[in-house]
Amino acid sequence: MSETNGKGSATPLLDELEKGDWPSFVTQIKEMAADGNEQCQQLLELLERSYREKIGHWKHGGIVGVHGYGGGVIGRYNDLPEEFPAIAHFHTLRVNMPTGWFYTSEVLRKICDIWDEHGSGLTNMHGSTGDIILLGTTTDELEPTFQALSEADFDLGGSGSDVRTPSACVGPARCEWACYDTLDLCNDLTQTFQDELHRPAFPYKFKFKCSGCPNDCVASIARSDMSIIGTWRDDIRIDQDEVRAYAEGGMNIERDICGNCPTKCMAWDGNELEIDNSNCVKCMHCINAMPKALRPGVDTGATILLGAKAPIVQGAQLSSVLIPFIKLEPPYQEIKDLAERIWDFWGEHGKNRERVGELMQRVGLGNFLEAIEVEPLPEMIAAPRDNPYVFYEEYYEEEDEEAEEEEPAAVP
Amino acid sequence: MAVTTEQIADAMYEMVKEVQGKKKLKAMDLTHAMIDRYGAEGCDKKMCKAAIRDLIDNDRCVYTYFGGSYIELPHEEGAASGG
Structure with missing residues (x-):
């Protein structure tokens, strides 16, 4: 690539992408082009041309x-x-x-x-x-x-209508809040589903992402069809001495901890922090703010959510709760069987390029749960304490029967 | 009607060949068609999966990607020659 033609930069539009504080892919490609890499030189020229013509050439x-x-x-x-x-x-x-x-x-x-x-x-x-x-x-x-x-012991990942390369946060390797071994589960799923990863057989892509705690560092709730997010079902562990140390260090616990709790399940009397764990929604705010004083409980596992996707056929959506709590221990058979039941139903009824989350919405959660043999539960809601959308068939049958009794017979 | 994986692979190959250039088939299209043809007693998803693997591993068919993954006969990629 010619750096300049004597009249200034050969890539004035790409140069704009080098401005600002962040590292620039343009700068890095330019470095390789300057070293004589012909592919990088032509790549820059083609990209500049695309920006100029407003036409993609790929x-x-x-x-x-x-x-x-x-x-x-x-x-x-x-x-x-x-x-x-x-x-x-x-x-x-x-x-x-x-x-x-x-x-x-x-x-x-x-x-x-x-x-x-x-x-x-x-x-x-x-x-x-x-x-x-x-x-x-x-x-x-x-x-x-x-x-x-x-x-070199590497394999290709997924692309197309298959299981995409499962991913996980660093989990217990570096994080004390990991509620299950994300690394082991992710590796196990990858090894178990090699066939599904390399041989596309689905209506569209399917992603697993494993997060060790509700902080969800791999954003599984937004970016994976099956989000496996660590949680606990006992009480948050509290070290009251450390809570007091935070207060003495200047933290306004009443305002910044209790006041920001989404369910207001915490109380601070100036000496002790109390948590009504039955109302805790595991948002992690208090634990993140006072890591020396608070820790997740010890009865740990994961919540499995289903259906996140970026906007493709329809708009973006987040995963919603499918299994509120599951213990995750090798060989993880329960989660593998669940995935296979979901794939069976999706393979049977999914349209081309329809993600699992879209199928779930199209057929209705009640029908979907029945097909994958999962019992409806109150936790399967779109948002905490709001908008339950489980379809309880027996209620509708009763109402339908009552309505039929009240209606006069149709006149032919 | 009980069939072998090889017979399923052959039937799938014929199906792919028949529609080549007119319609793209996904793995699940082939699977559904085989179960319809031979019945669920004689042909299940596992056999279909093995048959597809057989087709691909023996280079009789290839996977392609056009917004989704399909199974087609090997052919020269139009885009490769600037087409």
């Missing part, structure tokens, strides 16, 4: 992939291959990241070496599903890249 999808897999490779071709031959093919590989995104620097170097050899060298750490994203290679290089990654 074609997405197609038949590229590695042998036996239906996911993990996203085909990209530009529609101006004569002008931009170095990026005529610029496929993306999704590589299944280590659970919790723990790497050694040696492994990171290995991945970069593989990608320097077989691709553009550009990576995105990480994509929104959590995978390692390797950006830009040709069709001929897909199998050799896959081979090299396999030899």
Whole structure:
């Protein structure tokens, strides 16, 4: 790429994306282009042209992939291959990241070496599903890249209508609030559902995300079809001495802790903090604010929620409660069986590109629960203490019968 | 009617071949069609899954992606040649 043509920058529109405090992908691509990377040079030129013309020049999808897999490779071709031959093919590989995104620097170097050899060298750490994203290679290089990654103990992740690469927060590895072993569950689900991950057989994508506590650091409630969020069902553990130490240190417990509790289930008398645990909705505010004084209980497990998605066919939605509390211990058979029952019903009745959450809304929660053999519960609500939407069939039958009795016989 | 995985794979292959270029079929379309054809007693989802795997592993079919994942006969990607 020509840096300038003597009249200023060759990429004035992209240059705008280098301004401000945040790291810029443009700057990083420019660095590689300056080192002589032809793909990066042409990528910048094509992107500048797209901004100028307000036209995207990429074609997405197609038949590229590695042998036996239906996911993990996203085909990209530009529609101006004569002008931009170095990026005529610029496929993306999704590589299944280590659970919790723990790497050694040696492994990171290995991945970069593989990608320097077989691709553009550009990576995105990480994509929104959590995978390692390797950006830009040709069709001929897909199998050799896959081979090299396999030899380094990496596998491709999910893409298309399959189980997407499950992801998890750092969990008990680094966080004292983890209510279950997110890393173990995520790895177990990944290993168990290899077939579903690599061989797309669903109406559309399906994502698992494992969060160790209601802080939900992987945003599973917004970004996964099945959100598995750690919780507890006994009492919040309190160290009253530490609570008093926070107060002595200047914290206004009445205003900032009790006053911000969404259910007002806490009281502070200046000496002791009391919590009405039966009314606690596990929002984590008090625990986050006073981590030395408060901790989740010891009877821990997870809440399973279903149906989050970004806007695609319909608008965005958050997951809603499916199983209010489940103990999560190996071999996690209950959650695996539940997922398979959901997939069976979805595979049978889901429309093309319809997410599980959309199917649930279309058929109604009552029918959906019946099909996946889950009993309706009061906790299955759209928001705490509001708007129950479970359809109790027997109530309707009674009302229908009463209505029929009151109605006069129809005259033919 | 009891059938083997190979027979299901062959029937799926014929189905894909027949609609190639006209309609794209998903794995679940093929599965539903086979269960309709052979009946739930002779052909279940597990057999269909194995049949699809057989088709893909033996290069008789490939997965494609066009807004969703489909199963098609191997062919030259139009976009690859600038088409």
